Amino acid sequence: MEPLLLFPDPPPPEVAQAIDRGGYPWKGVGSTQTAQGSEPIDGWAGAVVCADVDAEGAFALCRALRKRDVPLEPLLLVVRPEQLADLELREDLFDDVCLVPLRAGELDARIKHLFWRTGRGTRPELVEYGALVLNLETYQAALGGRPLDLTYMEYELLKFLATHPGKVFTRETLLSRVWGYEYYGGARTVDVHVRRLRAKLGEEQAHLIQTVRSVGYRFGQTRWGD
Amino acid sequence: MEPLLLFPDPPPPEVAQAIDRGGYPWKGVGSTQTAQGSEPIDGWAGAVVCADVDAEGAFALCRALRKRDVPLEPLLLVVRPEQLADLELREDLFDDVCLVPLRAGELDARIKHLFWRTGRGTRPELVEYGALVLNLETYQAALGGRPLDLTYMEYELLKFLATHPGKVFTRETLLSRVWGYEYYGGARTVDVHVRRLRAKLGEEQAHLIQTVRSVGYRFGQTRWGD
DNA sequence: CGTCCTGTGAACGGAAGGTGAACGCCCCTT
DNA sequence: AAGGGGCGTTCACCTTCCGTTCACAGGACG
Numbered sequence: 001m002e003p004l005l006l007f008p009d010p011p012p013p014e015v016a017q018a019i020d021r022g023g024y025p026w027k028g029v030g031s032t033q034t035a036q037g038s039e040p041i042d043g044w045a046g047a048v049v050c051a052d053v054d055a056e057g058a059f060a061l062c063r064a065l066r067k068r069d070v071p072l073e074p075l076l077l078v079v080r081p082e083q084l085a086d087l088e089l090r091e092d093l094f095d096d097v098c099l100v101p102l103r104a105g106e107l108d109a110r111i112k113h114l115f116w117r118t119g120r121g122t123r124p125e126l127v128e129y130g131a132l133v134l135n136l137e138t139y140q141a142a143l144g145g146r147p148l149d150l151t152y153m154e155y156e157l158l159k160f161l162a163t164h165p166g167k168v169f170t171r172e173t174l175l176s177r178v179w180g181y182e183y184y185g186g187a188r189t190v191d192v193h194v195r196r197l198r199a200k201l202g203e204e205q206a207h208l209i210q211t212v213r214s215v216g217y218r219f220g221q222t223r224w225g226d
Numbered sequence: 227m228e229p230l231l232l233f234p235d236p237p238p239p240e241v242a243q244a245i246d247r248g249g250y251p252w253k254g255v256g257s258t259q260t261a262q263g264s265e266p267i268d269g270w271a272g273a274v275v276c277a278d279v280d281a282e283g284a285f286a287l288c289r290a291l292r293k294r295d296v297p298l299e300p301l302l303l304v305v306r307p308e309q310l311a312d313l314e315l316r317e318d319l320f321d322d323v324c325l326v327p328l329r330a331g332e333l334d335a336r337i338k339h340l341f342w343r344t345g346r347g348t349r350p351e352l353v354e355y356g357a358l359v360l361n362l363e364t365y366q367a368a369l370g371g372r373p374l375d376l377t378y379m380e381y382e383l384l385k386f387l388a389t390h391p392g393k394v395f396t397r398e399t400l401l402s403r404v405w406g407y408e409y410y411g412g413a414r415t416v417d418v419h420v421r422r423l424r425a426k427l428g429e430e431q432a433h434l435i436q437t438v439r440s441v442g443y444r445f446g447q448t449r450w451g452d
Numbered sequence: 453c454g455t456c457c458t459g460t461g462a463a464c465g466g467a468a469g470g471t472g473a474a475c476g477c478c479c480c481t482t
Numbered sequence: 483a484a485g486g487g488g489c490g491t492t493c494a495c496c497t498t499c500c501g502t503t504c505a506c507a508g509g510a511c512g
Contacts, residue, residue, distance in 0.1 A: 418470095
């Protein structure tokens with residue numbers, strides 16, 4: 001795991017101890033310049049900036065970390081209660097705040113939640129497989145940025161397949177899972193929908209849906225098959 | 227401004243006082259059921275859920291508020307320090323935490339920051355999407371400066387759609403969210419209102435409301451990246 | 453070579469949504 | 483109290499779309 005950036009250097013003992021207890025690697029940084037120089041190859045996992053002593057330096061660092069091409073996230077600010085008022089016009093500089101003196105477990109819980117947020121939190125519900133992206137909220141599909149114009153059943157079928165990559169489904173299974181349990185109709189219907197999906201995926205990506213002879217269909221690559 | 231939801235009912239005095247000091251309107255809610263029943267037409271501005279006494283009830287409420295078609299945001303959880311460990315597998319239920327006993331100004335600062343993050347609170351009186359502007363205070367709508375003469379339901383429907391651009395809503399969802407939970411009527415009513423909205427938007431902008439066949443309606447263009 | 457199985461093209465039929473109009477309710481005016 | 487206009491709702495009709503089916507051809511496998 002990439003390390004957390006901690007300001008200042010050395011950081012307050014209680015903060016460093018709390019982060020150590022959470023098991024996160026970290027590296028102290030004393031100024032904006034050293035932050036650039038000592039940045040890991042894979043970047044920082046996040047930052048914990050203590051503004052309790054050198055408030056000006058802390059805010060300057062936050063600003064610098066945010067103005068980069070890839071703004072650093074998440075950024076947790078540690079301040080004294082009296083400094084809360086100073087945050088009013090600096091909302092864009094941080095993602096969460098923690099007050100000193102720290103309370104047991106609070107810093108750890110906040111870091112956990114921040115990681116969860118930036119990892120999976122507010123993002124729209126997506127189903128992704130390679131260049132294929134299905135947006136479940138907007139009922140839209142795209143392949144390498146190019147939007148796919150799918151009908152309802154095509155979308156549902158592709159969604160089901162893409163959420164179970166590599167697995168083979170019989171036509172009957174697909175009919176019951178995608179069309180509905182009570183569905184009673186010809187199994188060849190699946191074939192036709194697969195054909196149209198392949199056509200819309202384009203010759204390039206048509207192989208994403210593979211035929212497993214005498215069994216059914218499979219979505220996605222197999223590591224040792226093709 | 228729409229009120230904040232506060233749990234439980236009545237909320238702890240120190241929490242209620244802190245929110246009053248921030249100048250936010252609020253309404254106490256005692257259970258998941260009453261939360262539905264007493265919800266304002268324009269929805270809640272957010273929620274502050276105190277889990278210090280009735281933790282189970284608080285988490286159940288959070289879950290209910292998040293599982294809706296339009297998840298309630300932002301949601302601030304208030305817990306005792308010993309409860310921090312209970313949050314580990316419930317990261318999706320809240321946006322921020324605050325510990326009791328409260329420290330001066332902390333709750334207020336957190337609510338401010340949450341509103342800033344979610345984009346509401348800063349200017350709740352306007353809803354903008356491209357050339358479309360809805361003035362929530364005066365109940366007026368304009369398209370590229372040209373005022374739109376909308377009826378009440380047309381305005382409400384357009385407002386709801388425009389505040390959730392890109393997302394698809396079924397007719398049933400629109401009926402329950404725009405018309406009200408207890409509404410019982412034909413789903414085709416939505417179609418007619420959509421038609422009139424499209425007509426008033428003009429041929430140029432009629433595409434702002436898109437039909438998603440077999441699903442419902444969607445407002446605005448796709449947001450793939452941002 | 454024969455048989456299964458799947459790909460392919462086309463056609464059918466039904467469902468979903470657009471459209472125009474009418475109904476009924478409420479409120480305002482006279 | 484009667485009349486009328488605005489507005490939300492409902493209905494009937496029609497068009498378009500698309501899911502389904504069929505027949506046939508091509509390919510895999512024994």
